[in-house]
Amino acid sequence: MSQGKYQVILDTMPETESRLEILFRQAGDGFMQVEYGREQRALLQDSFRMLAVNDIILAKEIPGLIETVPGIRTNMLHYDPLVISEAELIAAVKEAEDSMPTIDDVVLASRLIHLPIAFEDSETKKAVARYVAEVRPEAPNVIDGYNLEYMAMCNGVSVRECKDMILGTDWFNSGGGFWPGGAFLWPTDPRCAIVVPKYNPPRTWTPEGAVGIGGPCVFTYTTPTGGGYQLFGRTIPVFQFSCTHPLFKDGPFLYRNADRVRFHEVSEKEVVEIYDHVHDKTDYEYQIEQGEIKAKEYIQWYESEEVQTGMQELKAKQAEGTKKAPRL
């Protein structure tokens, strides 16, 4: 550890069998970043463990801790330094970490949210048409007026295979941020891990409920806004500013950290009708199951030959697809 004037690592915890090295990084006088490992990597098992520890930290109801903001490999702690010191906060995190010594202990509460999706719906098609008309007329990611063909091309698969991959995996929320109510949803099944570049330049408008993918993450648009993810369909409301529907009575947000989203295909008519039942009649019943993720089981499944083989097959197709797909 260097002792220079720009030294920002306040403390560390060594790597163990079940977790990466932990770095406590200074981030001003009201924030501290807890970083897991020194390598830039985005693996769900890192997130599972971090979110399980995060739940323990939050359950302590530490005075002065305003909030925690998990990313996929970092957790930002926001605190009031007039109430709790940096050292006390680090001690609290260490205690939470130490209470989870083995991989068997990593069990994460995780809801399963079933969301209907209408692929290639008319609203998201309008957003793509507007992009072509107003922003980038010759956009190579728009084929037949939509982004699905381009998504399929990038991954070396057919449009139907692309849809099946979206429907065939659960999408794990590693934490929200960036846009009100938003969540970054990662595929839990690596055999369905499609990857696509983002729009360049971004769109100026996207409808509420649009579902898109950028890099490895799926995003369900919470409110009408700009955006850069490739669009493939529309789901039901996942956010409600007015908080009138019972599900949103405590706040406008649907998603919590560690939620899993599972999409099922429905008609556009069905999706549109649900908007009415969420926002106007406020009687739509969301399908949400309580559940948990056991990190050990996930890792065993992830490392199984079947999953690894499928993942390698997809990667090979993607390598071919990337060669063919135009850059944005």
Added chain:
Amino acid sequence: MEKSVNAIMPGLCARVVVAEGDQVSKGQEVAVINCMKTEIQVNSEYDGVVTKVISKEWDEMQVGDPMVMLEVEE
């Protein structure tokens, strides 16, 4: 009497929307300044005739910088 229409905000001149010889009236939009990623309208405080356009696109503006000169009747 010669009067100027001045920048009301710091920023970049986005455009001047009048030309020499144009008749302008009080409250009329004369130029646009880009600041805070927003277009800010600069209006004439007088009735008059444009005698000179001083600012052009991308010019850096400070509050009070003349953008357009007008001949204004007493």
Added chain:
Amino acid sequence: MLKIINGGIETLVEDWPGRLGYLGKGMSASGAFDNVGLGLANVLVGNPSGEAGLEITGGFLEAEFDGDHVIAMGGSDMQPTINGQPVPLWESIKVGAGVVIKFLHIGPTGFRCYLAVAGGVDVPAYLGSKSTCIFGSYGGFQGRALVEGDEVLFGEPSADLAALAGRKLKEGAVPQLTNELVLRAIPGPNTCPDYVTEEGMDLLFERVSKIQHTSNRSAYRLEELPDSFFARADGGVGGSHPSNIIDHAYAIRGALNICGNTPILLIADGPTLGGYMCALNVINADLWKVGQGAPGRDFMRFELSNQDEAIAARKEQKELLSEASLA
């Protein structure tokens, strides 16, 4: 009630400390950009220092009161007038029905003026705050800037108006605005040796940078940094540019985000998470100065600070924003 005749460049309802606790939900704290200007104006009219007031950015607000109120202004001197007569900042003034208050353009220093009214601005709190997030169009007055015809309501004053009027600040309590903002800052979370070279950090703390004209309530953009700032060739899995990192939460308000070669100070309404490194944080007690930096005119410099100094400065500011500052 205050009826808006002209909303000016951008007039917003803001309080302090804003909407805390929703960063993970993609909602930044928003809040008064210069919380000292708002705070002192509030103290003058007998409000809690964090009560909601009007944040007048760039000037030109014009509005008419419909009843008796006590008001005070703080921040940039936009040469306010009441029925055409100049009135001073930093003292409480009684106004009556039919009084028209009018602001001109920004002064030679500062960019935002705050209007506090005894009783505070009465808008519904959304998720615990009356602040407007203009970037996301929520909170404050219908999630937007004030425009002609809007009617702004006020709460109950804490005391008789006669007792609240004519109050002034004691000497030394009025904040000094400058064209070169000196911001005390703490390095991190991404510095040397892994992300930035030591020379790069030295440069960041030495140079004076102009505030770019594109700066707004989400981000204050500074002049580009040279490639030699970075200690690495690319961002690895995070992206092709050395400023890229796998998405992480931003320590907002006050994080200096390095986006490509452009340093961007993330404040008020800014993004809560993203894929760029952050090299330093402006200390909480100096955030107010940023709000008085005029885009396209003023300059910014960072001064190396530390936890102890930042905590002492927080305590000092708490003391400043109290009745102890009244003359």
